[in-house]
Amino acid sequence: MHKACKRFGQNFLVDHRIIDRIIATIAPKRDDNLLEIGPGQGAITLPLLDYVDQLNVIEIDRNLISILESLKHSNLIVHQGDVLKFDLNVVPIPIRVIGNLPYNISSHVLFYLLKNLNKIKDMTFMLQKEVVERIAANNGSKIYGRLSVMMQAFFDVQMIFIVPPESFNPAPRVESAVVHLKPLTQPKTKDIKILEKVVKLAFSQRRKTLKNCLKSILTQKQTNIDLSQRAEMLTIDNFITLTKDYEKQH
Numbered sequence: 001m002h003k004a005c006k007r008f009g010q011n012f013l014v015d016h017r018i019i020d021r022i023i024a025t026i027a028p029k030r031d032d033n034l035l036e037i038g039p040g041q042g043a044i045t046l047p048l049l050d051y052v053d054q055l056n057v058i059e060i061d062r063n064l065i066s067i068l069e070s071l072k073h074s075n076l077i078v079h080q081g082d083v084l085k086f087d088l089n090v091v092p093i094p095i096r097v098i099g100n101l102p103y104n105i106s107s108h109v110l111f112y113l114l115k116n117l118n119k120i121k122d123m124t125f126m127l128q129k130e131v132v133e134r135i136a137a138n139n140g141s142k143i144y145g146r147l148s149v150m151m152q153a154f155f156d157v158q159m160i161f162i163v164p165p166e167s168f169n170p171a172p173r174v175e176s177a178v179v180h181l182k183p184l185t186q187p188k189t190k191d192i193k194i195l196e197k198v199v200k201l202a203f204s205q206r207r208k209t210l211k212n213c214l215k216s217i218l219t220q221k222q223t224n225i226d227l228s229q230r231a232e233m234l235t236i237d238n239f240i241t242l243t244k245d246y247e248k249q250h
């Protein structure tokens with residue numbers, strides 16, 4: 001048995017009912033191009049291998065690689081390394097990304113994948129429940145922020161089910177949740193970078209008005225959005241409008 005490594009955010013799934021529900025959520029088809037992030041000891045990997053012709057996995061912990069390789073399935077391709085540096089071009093597109101993500105880097109992983117949106121068919125992740133709530137939050141809520149806007153501008157977000165700490169070994173201190181993210185058929189903007197710049201600035205000081213936060217890039221004269229509000233009041237479409245107004249000026 002591998003000793004869980006905190007540094008790599010290792011909380012291994014041990015509850016088979018949860019694993020079955022994750023597989024049912026993914027609903028894998030034989031010719032899907034699946035990529036699993038952080039396969040660990042193979043809790044989700046092994047059952048998935050029965051459903052698909054090819055499964056790519058990327059795992060950082062060298063001590064787990066031999067365990068994964070000993071699964072000895074001809075349809076399993078094991079990559080060792082950091083997912084944040086992983087070249088997605090080695091996986092055929094469109095990619096269905098899945099994983100019980102290491103919680104310490106889950107936002108980084110989401111932003112990394114967002115930058116590769118054109119290669120992605122969908123994503124099914126286990127995350128800290130609080131992170132899923134932030135991704136899915138509506139404007140006006142305290143937890144609505146950069147993660148909510150950036151994810152909802154490009155994905156249809158669905159929280160699927162909640163998972164208690166006891167489903168893992170070691171048990172994390174928080175609840176988890178499975179989320180499904182499907183790229184919108186009509187993306188609201190193609191300009192991820194500019195939207196990110198506007199959103200980052202807008203939420204840089206949550207208690208200040210947009211007029212204050214955005215003053216280096218946009219003034220009230222240049223937009224119909226009321227800049228006396230705080231960023232948390234704006235809908236996703238409002239942010240897209242701000243991005244377009246910004247682009248007109250530059």
Ligand code: SAM
Nearest residue numbers: 008011012013038039040043060082083100102
């Ligand atoms: N999928 C397994 C399960 O459900 O039991 C393990 C999940 S565990 C929460 C997260 C896994 O991600 C660990 O195996 C860990 O070693 C791996 N990991 C952590 N950081 C990583 C990174 N930067 N790139 C790839 N894998 C990483």
